[in-house]
Amino acid sequence: MQGILEIVDLVLPLAYASLVAVYLKTFLNEEAEPRFARALLWGVLLVHGIYFVARGAHFSYFPLGSKAEFFSWLAYSISAVYAALERQLKQVRTGVFFVSIALAFQTAASVFMEYDPKHPLLLENPMYGVHVIFVIFGVTALAVGTLYATMYLLLNRQLKARELGLFFKRLPPLNTLDRLSRVGSLAGTVVLGFGLVVGYLVALSLPEDFNFWDPKLLITDAVWLGYVVGVLLVRYRGLPSIRVAQLTIAWFAVFLVSVGIGHSFLA
Structure with a gap:
């Protein structure tokens, strides 16, 4: 089994590189057929998902015991979240950006992957x-929503300046970027919320006492609640799209800084 896993570790970066090539062609060529890109994306996700199952079965633990495995999960989650948004909103022009990020993470994962059964x-x-x-999927969806919000602000600025280059001409319309950002952020808030709840249930099942007042947990919960408040404000106050994009980017920056401080200085 380990030999097969090693082969897949070599194949996955090549598969993601193929995705980058296909989605780049779709981005640059307006007449490119998107169905092949979509089929290839879901095919790579299927292989990557089976790889995680096989790795977990081989080592008898959830495959997240090393940084390399974490990078591989990031590659998978970014591609999966993008694939879900693409399927729902029927647009492929931004795929090259996300599969490129996934390629970088999976390449790092495959280079540094270990086969040591030791694990927590x-x-x-x-x-x-x-x-x-x-x-992982919740935070990834929030990040994807933030990237779409960034694209929205950049395209909006270029439209006002009337200086559209090839890059901005090939981006989806502003209303599509706005919808992608909102859906990604909403999905991320919901999924991350489920993750936090399940995490507390796991903590309650541990034999030793768990510190529910750990500052790292409180910071994460506070930032998540901020997302919940933001989603409700957008839903019921009808904020303009440009303001929503700005708030999305700002709060994700708060999220990164807060979690980073919590894990670096409060460990």
């Missing part, structure tokens, strides 16, 4: 695996 015992808890998956 917590990774053998299936509920912990569910918690991790929800958290």
Whole structure:
């Protein structure tokens, strides 16, 4: 089994590189057929998902015991979140940006991947695996929503300046970028919320006492609640799209800084 896993580790970066090439062609060529890009994307996600299952079965733990495995999960989650948005909103022009990021993460994962069965015992808890998956996909969706918000602001600025280059001409319309950003942020808020709830359930099941007042947890919960408030404001106050994009970018920056401070200085 390990030999097969090693082969897949070599194949996955090549698969993501193929995705980058196909989506780049779709971005540059307005007449390019998007169906092949979509089919290839879902095919790569299927192979990558089976790889995680096989790796977990081989080592008997949830495959997130190293930085390399974490990078591989980031590559997978970015591609999966983008694929879901693409399927819902029927647009492929921005795919090259996200699969390029996935390629970078998967390349790093494959280069530094280890095959050491040593791992924290917590990774053998299936509920912990569910918690991790929800958290990774939730944060990824928030990041994807933020990237779309950034594209919205950049395109809006270029339209006002009337200086559109090839890059901006090939981006989707402003209303599409706005919808992509909102859907990504909403999905990320919901999924991350589920992840936090499952995490607390896992903590309650641990034999030792768990510190629910850990500053790192409180910071994460506070930032998540900020997203909930933001979603409600956008839903019921009808904020203009440009203001929503600005708030999306600003709060994700707060999220990164807060979590970074919590894990760096409060460990």
